[in-house]
Amino acid sequence: MEGIQPLDLFQGIATLAVAEPLIFWGRIGLILLGFLLIYLGRKGVLEALLMIPMGFGMATINASVMFLDGDRVGTLFVDPLVTGTEATMAVLQIDWLQPIYTFMFSNGLIAVLVFLGIGVLLDVGFVMARPFQSMLLALFAELGTVATFPIAVALGMTEREAASVAMIGSADGPMVLFTSLVLAKDLFVPITVVGYLYLGLTYGGYPYLIKLLIPERLRGLPMPVEEGRKITAGQKMAFAVVACTLLSLLFPVAAPLFMALFLGVVVRESGLIEFQNLLTGPVLYGATFFLGLTLGILCEASTILSPVVLKLLLLGIVALTLSALGGIAGGYVLYFWSGRKFNPMIGVAGVSCIPTTAKLVQKLATQANPGAMILPHALGASISGVITSAILAGIYVAVLR
Numbered sequence: 001m002e003g004i005q006p007l008d009l010f011q012g013i014a015t016l017a018v019a020e021p022l023i024f025w026g027r028i029g030l031i032l033l034g035f036l037l038i039y040l041g042r043k044g045v046l047e048a049l050l051m052i053p054m055g056f057g058m059a060t061i062n063a064s065v066m067f068l069d070g071d072r073v074g075t076l077f078v079d080p081l082v083t084g085t086e087a088t089m090a091v092l093q094i095d096w097l098q099p100i101y102t103f104m105f106s107n108g109l110i111a112v113l114v115f116l117g118i119g120v121l122l123d124v125g126f127v128m129a130r131p132f133q134s135m136l137l138a139l140f141a142e143l144g145t146v147a148t149f150p151i152a153v154a155l156g157m158t159e160r161e162a163a164s165v166a167m168i169g170s171a172d173g174p175m176v177l178f179t180s181l182v183l184a185k186d187l188f189v190p191i192t193v194v195g196y197l198y199l200g201l202t203y204g205g206y207p208y209l210i211k212l213l214i215p216e217r218l219r220g221l222p223m224p225v226e227e228g229r230k231i232t233a234g235q236k237m238a239f240a241v242v243a244c245t246l247l248s249l250l251f252p253v254a255a256p257l258f259m260a261l262f263l264g265v266v267v268r269e270s271g272l273i274e275f276q277n278l279l280t281g282p283v284l285y286g287a288t289f290f291l292g293l294t295l296g297i298l299c300e301a302s303t304i305l306s307p308v309v310l311k312l313l314l315l316g317i318v319a320l321t322l323s324a325l326g327g328i329a330g331g332y333v334l335y336f337w338s339g340r341k342f343n344p345m346i347g348v349a350g351v352s353c354i355p356t357t358a359k360l361v362q363k364l365a366t367q368a369n370p371g372a373m374i375l376p377h378a379l380g381a382s383i384s385g386v387i388t389s390a391i392l393a394g395i396y397v398a399v400l401r
Helices: 011-018 021-043 048-063 085-092 098-105 109-121 125-129 131-140 143-154 159-170 173-183 185-197 200-204 206-213 233-250 252-270 273-297 307-337 344-350 356-368 375-400
Strands: 066-069 072-074
Touching (some): 011 021, 021 048, 048 273, 098 109, 098 273, 109 173, 109 252, 109 273, 125 131, 125 375, 131 375, 143 159, 143 307, 143 375, 159 173, 159 185, 159 307, 173 185, 173 252, 173 375, 185 273, 185 307, 206 307, 233 252, 233 375, 252 273, 252 375, 307 344, 344 356, 344 375
Antiparallel strands (some): 066 072
Protein backbone atom coordinates (compact mmCIF):
# COMPACT_ATOMS: atom_id res chain seq x y z
CA MET A 1 0.00 0.00 0.00
CA GLU A 2 2.91 2.36 0.72
CA GLY A 3 4.09 2.42 -2.89
CA ILE A 4 0.72 3.25 -4.43
CA GLN A 5 0.70 6.44 -6.46
CA PRO A 6 -2.44 8.44 -7.32
CA LEU A 7 -2.20 7.46 -10.98
CA ASP A 8 -2.16 3.78 -9.97
CA LEU A 9 -5.72 4.28 -8.74
CA PHE A 10 -6.97 6.31 -11.71
CA GLN A 11 -5.72 4.24 -14.61
CA GLY A 12 -7.71 6.04 -17.30
CA ILE A 13 -5.74 9.18 -16.45
CA ALA A 14 -2.53 7.17 -16.05
CA THR A 15 -2.76 5.72 -19.56
CA LEU A 16 -3.37 9.23 -20.90
CA ALA A 17 -0.26 10.45 -19.12
CA VAL A 18 1.99 7.84 -20.77
CA ALA A 19 0.30 7.88 -24.19
CA GLU A 20 1.98 9.23 -27.31
CA PRO A 21 0.73 12.70 -28.33
CA LEU A 22 -1.35 11.33 -31.21
CA ILE A 23 -3.13 8.84 -28.95
CA PHE A 24 -3.48 11.40 -26.13
CA TRP A 25 -5.19 14.01 -28.27
CA GLY A 26 -7.04 11.32 -30.21
CA ARG A 27 -8.65 10.01 -27.02
CA ILE A 28 -9.56 13.51 -25.85
CA GLY A 29 -10.98 14.39 -29.27
CA LEU A 30 -13.01 11.18 -29.51
CA ILE A 31 -14.45 11.70 -26.01
CA LEU A 32 -15.58 15.18 -27.05
CA LEU A 33 -16.91 13.82 -30.35
CA GLY A 34 -18.92 11.26 -28.39
CA PHE A 35 -20.47 14.07 -26.34
CA LEU A 36 -21.27 15.93 -29.57
CA LEU A 37 -22.95 12.90 -31.18
CA ILE A 38 -25.17 12.44 -28.11
CA TYR A 39 -26.11 16.13 -28.17
CA LEU A 40 -26.85 16.19 -31.91
CA GLY A 41 -28.83 12.96 -31.62
CA ARG A 42 -30.86 14.39 -28.74
CA LYS A 43 -31.55 17.56 -30.75
CA GLY A 44 -32.67 15.54 -33.79
CA VAL A 45 -29.85 16.81 -36.02
CA LEU A 46 -28.49 13.25 -36.32
CA GLU A 47 -30.28 9.89 -36.13
CA ALA A 48 -30.84 9.48 -32.38
CA LEU A 49 -31.41 5.71 -32.45
CA LEU A 50 -27.88 5.16 -33.74
CA MET A 51 -25.87 8.19 -32.68
CA ILE A 52 -26.79 8.32 -28.97
CA PRO A 53 -25.51 4.80 -28.14
CA MET A 54 -22.60 5.32 -30.56
CA GLY A 55 -21.57 8.59 -28.91
CA PHE A 56 -21.96 7.10 -25.43
CA GLY A 57 -19.79 4.13 -26.37
CA MET A 58 -17.19 6.36 -28.05
CA ALA A 59 -16.81 8.60 -25.01
CA THR A 60 -16.72 5.72 -22.53
CA ILE A 61 -14.23 3.54 -24.41
CA ASN A 62 -11.69 6.33 -24.75
CA ALA A 63 -12.02 7.19 -21.06
CA SER A 64 -11.67 3.60 -19.84
CA VAL A 65 -8.29 2.56 -21.29
CA MET A 66 -6.28 0.77 -18.59
CA PHE A 67 -3.13 -1.26 -18.03
CA LEU A 68 -3.96 -4.92 -18.68
CA ASP A 69 -0.66 -6.68 -18.01
CA GLY A 70 2.77 -5.16 -17.88
CA ASP A 71 2.84 -2.08 -20.07
CA ARG A 72 0.08 -3.32 -22.41
CA VAL A 73 -2.98 -1.10 -22.45
CA GLY A 74 -6.52 -1.87 -23.51
CA THR A 75 -10.10 -2.04 -22.25
CA LEU A 76 -12.54 -4.60 -20.87
CA PHE A 77 -15.07 -3.99 -23.66
CA VAL A 78 -13.92 -5.57 -26.92
CA ASP A 79 -10.74 -6.46 -28.82
CA PRO A 80 -11.47 -6.13 -32.56
CA LEU A 81 -7.91 -7.12 -33.48
CA VAL A 82 -7.85 -10.50 -31.75
CA THR A 83 -7.00 -13.42 -34.06
CA GLY A 84 -6.88 -17.18 -33.63
CA THR A 85 -9.38 -19.46 -31.95
CA GLU A 86 -7.52 -19.76 -28.65
CA ALA A 87 -7.01 -16.02 -28.27
CA THR A 88 -10.63 -15.32 -29.20
CA MET A 89 -11.92 -17.80 -26.63
CA ALA A 90 -9.76 -16.14 -23.96
CA VAL A 91 -11.04 -12.67 -24.82
CA LEU A 92 -14.67 -13.90 -24.89
CA GLN A 93 -14.30 -14.69 -21.18
CA ILE A 94 -13.03 -11.20 -20.33
CA ASP A 95 -14.42 -8.49 -22.63
CA TRP A 96 -18.17 -8.11 -22.07
CA LEU A 97 -19.03 -6.89 -25.58
CA GLN A 98 -16.77 -9.43 -27.31
CA PRO A 99 -19.63 -11.95 -27.83
CA ILE A 100 -21.70 -9.29 -29.62
CA TYR A 101 -18.72 -8.32 -31.78
CA THR A 102 -17.56 -11.87 -32.54
CA PHE A 103 -20.91 -13.55 -33.11
CA MET A 104 -22.95 -10.68 -34.59
CA PHE A 105 -20.74 -7.85 -35.81
CA SER A 106 -17.60 -9.29 -37.39
CA ASN A 107 -19.59 -11.83 -39.43
CA GLY A 108 -22.18 -9.33 -40.70
CA LEU A 109 -25.11 -10.87 -38.82
CA ILE A 110 -26.06 -7.55 -37.28
CA ALA A 111 -26.39 -6.03 -40.78
CA VAL A 112 -28.72 -8.88 -41.76
CA LEU A 113 -30.88 -8.30 -38.67
CA VAL A 114 -31.14 -4.58 -39.45
CA PHE A 115 -32.12 -5.39 -43.04
CA LEU A 116 -34.83 -7.78 -41.80
CA GLY A 117 -36.40 -4.97 -39.80
CA ILE A 118 -36.01 -2.45 -42.62
CA GLY A 119 -37.65 -4.87 -45.06
CA VAL A 120 -40.79 -5.02 -42.92
CA LEU A 121 -40.98 -1.22 -42.99
CA LEU A 122 -40.66 -0.99 -46.79
CA ASP A 123 -43.66 -0.64 -49.04
CA VAL A 124 -42.35 -1.84 -52.39
CA GLY A 125 -45.57 -0.59 -53.94
CA PHE A 126 -43.88 2.81 -54.27
CA VAL A 127 -41.28 1.18 -56.53
CA MET A 128 -43.77 -0.95 -58.44
CA ALA A 129 -45.96 2.09 -59.15
CA ARG A 130 -43.08 3.93 -60.86
CA PRO A 131 -40.34 1.37 -61.55
CA PHE A 132 -38.53 3.24 -64.33
CA GLN A 133 -38.51 6.58 -62.51
CA SER A 134 -37.47 5.07 -59.17
CA MET A 135 -34.65 2.91 -60.52
CA LEU A 136 -33.33 5.68 -62.79
CA LEU A 137 -33.00 8.07 -59.85
CA ALA A 138 -31.41 5.36 -57.71
CA LEU A 139 -28.82 4.64 -60.40
CA PHE A 140 -27.93 8.34 -60.72
CA ALA A 141 -27.62 8.53 -56.93
CA GLU A 142 -24.98 5.77 -56.95
CA LEU A 143 -22.51 8.18 -58.58
CA GLY A 144 -20.44 8.39 -55.40
CA THR A 145 -20.41 4.62 -54.98
CA VAL A 146 -18.94 4.23 -58.47
CA ALA A 147 -16.79 7.36 -58.95
CA THR A 148 -15.06 7.19 -55.56
CA PHE A 149 -13.50 3.82 -56.47
CA PRO A 150 -10.95 5.16 -59.00
CA ILE A 151 -10.28 8.19 -56.78
CA ALA A 152 -9.41 5.92 -53.85
CA VAL A 153 -7.16 3.77 -56.05
CA ALA A 154 -5.39 6.92 -57.26
CA LEU A 155 -4.76 7.88 -53.61
CA GLY A 156 -2.89 4.61 -53.09
CA MET A 157 -5.55 2.29 -51.71
CA THR A 158 -5.87 -1.26 -52.98
CA GLU A 159 -8.84 -2.09 -55.18
CA ARG A 160 -10.51 -4.00 -52.34
CA GLU A 161 -10.05 -1.11 -49.91
CA ALA A 162 -11.21 1.37 -52.56
CA ALA A 163 -14.40 -0.60 -53.20
CA SER A 164 -15.13 -0.79 -49.47
CA VAL A 165 -14.75 2.94 -48.90
CA ALA A 166 -16.65 3.73 -52.13
CA MET A 167 -19.70 1.98 -50.64
CA ILE A 168 -19.99 4.88 -48.18
CA GLY A 169 -21.51 6.73 -51.15
CA SER A 170 -24.57 4.49 -50.88
CA ALA A 171 -25.31 5.96 -47.41
CA ASP A 172 -26.32 2.42 -46.48
CA GLY A 173 -24.58 1.48 -43.24
CA PRO A 174 -25.21 -2.30 -43.31
CA MET A 175 -23.95 -2.42 -46.90
CA VAL A 176 -20.73 -0.59 -45.94
CA LEU A 177 -20.26 -3.01 -43.04
CA PHE A 178 -20.82 -6.06 -45.25
CA THR A 179 -18.53 -4.94 -48.09
CA SER A 180 -15.63 -3.85 -45.88
CA LEU A 181 -15.89 -7.06 -43.85
CA VAL A 182 -15.51 -9.18 -46.99
CA LEU A 183 -13.02 -7.07 -48.96
CA ALA A 184 -10.96 -5.08 -46.46
CA LYS A 185 -10.99 -6.82 -43.10
CA ASP A 186 -7.89 -4.94 -41.91
CA LEU A 187 -9.75 -1.64 -42.42
CA PHE A 188 -13.17 -3.01 -41.52
CA VAL A 189 -13.39 -1.09 -38.24
CA PRO A 190 -12.38 2.42 -39.42
CA ILE A 191 -14.32 2.16 -42.72
CA THR A 192 -17.49 1.07 -40.93
CA VAL A 193 -17.13 3.73 -38.24
CA VAL A 194 -16.49 6.48 -40.80
CA GLY A 195 -19.39 5.23 -42.92
CA TYR A 196 -21.87 5.42 -40.05
CA LEU A 197 -20.55 8.75 -38.79
CA TYR A 198 -21.02 10.25 -42.22
CA LEU A 199 -24.64 9.15 -42.38
CA GLY A 200 -25.16 12.31 -40.37
CA LEU A 201 -24.23 14.24 -43.53
CA THR A 202 -27.55 13.26 -45.06
CA TYR A 203 -29.23 15.09 -42.20
CA GLY A 204 -26.85 18.01 -41.77
CA GLY A 205 -25.16 18.56 -45.13
CA TYR A 206 -27.58 17.65 -47.89
CA PRO A 207 -30.08 20.49 -47.24
CA TYR A 208 -27.37 23.07 -47.95
CA LEU A 209 -26.33 21.30 -51.15
CA ILE A 210 -29.94 21.02 -52.30
CA LYS A 211 -30.66 24.70 -51.61
CA LEU A 212 -27.47 25.68 -53.46
CA LEU A 213 -28.30 23.74 -56.63
CA ILE A 214 -32.11 23.71 -56.75
CA PRO A 215 -33.99 27.04 -56.60
CA GLU A 216 -36.92 27.42 -54.22
CA ARG A 217 -39.55 27.46 -56.96
CA LEU A 218 -38.39 24.01 -58.08
CA ARG A 219 -38.05 22.66 -54.55
CA GLY A 220 -41.70 23.52 -54.01
CA LEU A 221 -42.89 22.00 -57.28
CA PRO A 222 -45.85 19.74 -56.43
CA MET A 223 -46.09 16.31 -57.98
CA PRO A 224 -49.38 15.46 -59.72
CA VAL A 225 -51.69 13.06 -57.93
CA GLU A 226 -51.74 9.82 -59.89
CA GLU A 227 -54.78 7.59 -60.15
CA GLY A 228 -52.89 4.40 -60.85
CA ARG A 229 -54.03 0.83 -60.34
CA LYS A 230 -53.94 -0.51 -56.82
CA ILE A 231 -51.04 -2.87 -56.19
CA THR A 232 -52.17 -5.79 -54.07
CA ALA A 233 -50.28 -7.45 -51.22
CA GLY A 234 -50.00 -10.62 -53.32
CA GLN A 235 -48.33 -8.70 -56.15
CA LYS A 236 -45.87 -7.13 -53.71
CA MET A 237 -45.04 -10.56 -52.29
CA ALA A 238 -44.50 -11.94 -55.79
CA PHE A 239 -42.21 -8.99 -56.59
CA ALA A 240 -40.17 -9.61 -53.42
CA VAL A 241 -39.81 -13.35 -54.05
CA VAL A 242 -38.85 -12.97 -57.70
CA ALA A 243 -36.48 -10.05 -57.05
CA CYS A 244 -34.75 -11.88 -54.20
CA THR A 245 -34.35 -15.08 -56.21
CA LEU A 246 -33.09 -13.27 -59.31
CA LEU A 247 -30.63 -11.04 -57.44
CA SER A 248 -29.34 -13.98 -55.39
CA LEU A 249 -28.84 -15.93 -58.61
CA LEU A 250 -26.83 -13.06 -60.10
CA PHE A 251 -24.91 -12.05 -56.95
CA PRO A 252 -24.74 -14.98 -54.50
CA VAL A 253 -22.15 -13.19 -52.34
CA ALA A 254 -24.80 -10.65 -51.30
CA ALA A 255 -27.60 -13.21 -50.97
CA PRO A 256 -27.84 -12.90 -47.13
CA LEU A 257 -28.65 -9.20 -47.47
CA PHE A 258 -31.10 -9.75 -50.35
CA MET A 259 -32.83 -12.49 -48.39
CA ALA A 260 -33.09 -10.40 -45.23
CA LEU A 261 -34.48 -7.35 -47.04
CA PHE A 262 -37.06 -9.17 -49.16
CA LEU A 263 -38.02 -11.63 -46.41
CA GLY A 264 -38.97 -8.57 -44.39
CA VAL A 265 -41.14 -7.38 -47.30
CA VAL A 266 -42.82 -10.82 -47.50
CA VAL A 267 -43.54 -10.76 -43.77
CA ARG A 268 -45.08 -7.29 -44.13
CA GLU A 269 -47.32 -8.21 -47.04
CA SER A 270 -48.31 -11.64 -45.70
CA GLY A 271 -50.05 -10.09 -42.73
CA LEU A 272 -48.04 -12.06 -40.16
CA ILE A 273 -48.53 -9.56 -37.35
CA GLU A 274 -46.55 -11.56 -34.79
CA PHE A 275 -43.48 -11.63 -37.04
CA GLN A 276 -43.94 -7.98 -37.97
CA ASN A 277 -43.95 -6.97 -34.32
CA LEU A 278 -40.89 -9.13 -33.64
CA LEU A 279 -38.82 -7.81 -36.55
CA THR A 280 -39.76 -4.13 -36.28
CA GLY A 281 -39.53 -4.16 -32.49
CA PRO A 282 -36.96 -6.27 -30.61
CA VAL A 283 -34.94 -7.34 -33.67
CA LEU A 284 -34.60 -3.96 -35.42
CA TYR A 285 -34.26 -1.80 -32.32
CA GLY A 286 -32.08 -4.32 -30.52
CA ALA A 287 -29.75 -4.66 -33.52
CA THR A 288 -29.64 -0.88 -34.01
CA PHE A 289 -28.84 -0.31 -30.33
CA PHE A 290 -25.97 -2.82 -30.24
CA LEU A 291 -24.77 -1.65 -33.66
CA GLY A 292 -24.47 1.92 -32.43
CA LEU A 293 -22.95 0.92 -29.08
CA THR A 294 -20.42 -1.45 -30.66
CA LEU A 295 -19.44 1.16 -33.26
CA GLY A 296 -18.80 3.63 -30.46
CA ILE A 297 -16.77 1.07 -28.51
CA LEU A 298 -14.68 0.35 -31.61
CA CYS A 299 -13.67 4.04 -31.70
CA GLU A 300 -10.88 3.56 -29.17
CA ALA A 301 -8.08 5.87 -30.29
CA SER A 302 -5.35 3.25 -30.62
CA THR A 303 -7.64 1.13 -32.82
CA ILE A 304 -8.82 3.67 -35.39
CA LEU A 305 -6.08 6.34 -35.42
CA SER A 306 -3.84 5.48 -38.35
CA PRO A 307 -2.60 7.43 -41.38
CA VAL A 308 -5.24 5.81 -43.59
CA VAL A 309 -8.10 7.23 -41.49
CA LEU A 310 -7.50 10.71 -42.95
CA LYS A 311 -7.98 9.23 -46.43
CA LEU A 312 -11.16 7.52 -45.30
CA LEU A 313 -12.53 10.77 -43.88
CA LEU A 314 -11.80 12.59 -47.14
CA LEU A 315 -13.13 9.82 -49.38
CA GLY A 316 -16.28 9.42 -47.30
CA ILE A 317 -17.18 13.08 -47.83
CA VAL A 318 -16.37 12.78 -51.54
CA ALA A 319 -18.51 9.66 -51.93
CA LEU A 320 -21.61 11.07 -50.22
CA THR A 321 -21.29 14.44 -51.97
CA LEU A 322 -20.98 12.81 -55.39
CA SER A 323 -24.00 10.61 -54.69
CA ALA A 324 -26.09 13.66 -53.82
CA LEU A 325 -24.88 15.44 -56.96
CA GLY A 326 -25.74 12.37 -59.02
CA GLY A 327 -29.22 12.25 -57.50
CA ILE A 328 -29.78 15.94 -58.26
CA ALA A 329 -28.58 15.37 -61.83
CA GLY A 330 -31.04 12.50 -62.20
CA GLY A 331 -33.80 14.71 -60.82
CA TYR A 332 -33.04 17.39 -63.39
CA VAL A 333 -33.05 14.79 -66.17
CA LEU A 334 -36.61 13.80 -65.24
CA TYR A 335 -37.54 17.47 -64.73
CA PHE A 336 -36.74 18.31 -68.34
CA TRP A 337 -37.96 14.94 -69.66
CA SER A 338 -41.37 15.50 -68.05
CA GLY A 339 -41.76 18.96 -69.51
CA ARG A 340 -40.67 20.71 -66.29
CA LYS A 341 -43.31 18.94 -64.18
CA PHE A 342 -41.00 16.76 -62.04
CA ASN A 343 -39.52 18.02 -58.77
CA PRO A 344 -35.73 17.54 -59.25
CA MET A 345 -35.14 17.37 -55.51
CA ILE A 346 -36.64 13.86 -55.48
CA GLY A 347 -33.39 12.61 -57.03
CA VAL A 348 -31.57 13.05 -53.71
CA ALA A 349 -33.93 10.48 -52.18
CA GLY A 350 -32.23 7.90 -54.39
CA VAL A 351 -29.32 8.00 -51.93
CA SER A 352 -30.48 5.00 -49.97
CA CYS A 353 -30.37 6.27 -46.40
CA ILE A 354 -33.99 5.16 -46.04
CA PRO A 355 -36.23 6.82 -44.98
CA THR A 356 -34.00 9.77 -44.05
CA THR A 357 -33.43 11.17 -47.52
CA ALA A 358 -37.09 10.74 -48.51
CA LYS A 359 -38.28 12.58 -45.40
CA LEU A 360 -35.60 15.22 -45.91
CA VAL A 361 -36.72 16.17 -49.42
CA GLN A 362 -40.37 16.21 -48.33
CA LYS A 363 -39.45 18.57 -45.48
CA LEU A 364 -37.63 20.92 -47.86
CA ALA A 365 -40.54 20.76 -50.34
CA THR A 366 -42.99 21.68 -47.58
CA GLN A 367 -40.81 24.62 -46.55
CA ALA A 368 -40.87 25.93 -50.12
CA ASN A 369 -44.54 25.11 -50.73
CA PRO A 370 -46.77 23.85 -47.89
CA GLY A 371 -49.01 22.10 -50.42
CA ALA A 372 -46.25 20.13 -52.17
CA MET A 373 -46.49 16.36 -51.62
CA ILE A 374 -43.54 14.46 -53.06
CA LEU A 375 -43.05 11.73 -50.43
CA PRO A 376 -44.53 8.80 -52.46
CA HIS A 377 -42.13 9.48 -55.34
CA ALA A 378 -39.24 10.03 -52.93
CA LEU A 379 -39.89 6.73 -51.13
CA GLY A 380 -39.88 4.90 -54.45
CA ALA A 381 -36.44 6.32 -55.25
CA SER A 382 -35.15 5.63 -51.74
CA ILE A 383 -36.30 2.00 -51.69
CA SER A 384 -34.78 1.49 -55.15
CA GLY A 385 -31.55 2.95 -53.76
CA VAL A 386 -31.39 0.14 -51.20
CA ILE A 387 -31.68 -2.39 -54.02
CA THR A 388 -29.09 -0.70 -56.28
CA SER A 389 -26.58 -0.34 -53.44
CA ALA A 390 -26.95 -4.06 -52.66
CA ILE A 391 -26.37 -4.84 -56.33
CA LEU A 392 -23.22 -2.68 -56.43
CA ALA A 393 -21.95 -4.31 -53.24
CA GLY A 394 -22.52 -7.69 -54.87
CA ILE A 395 -20.64 -6.61 -58.00
CA TYR A 396 -17.67 -5.27 -56.03
CA VAL A 397 -17.42 -8.40 -53.89
CA ALA A 398 -17.87 -10.78 -56.84
CA VAL A 399 -15.19 -9.07 -58.94
CA LEU A 400 -12.60 -8.26 -56.26
CA ARG A 401 -12.98 -11.03 -53.70
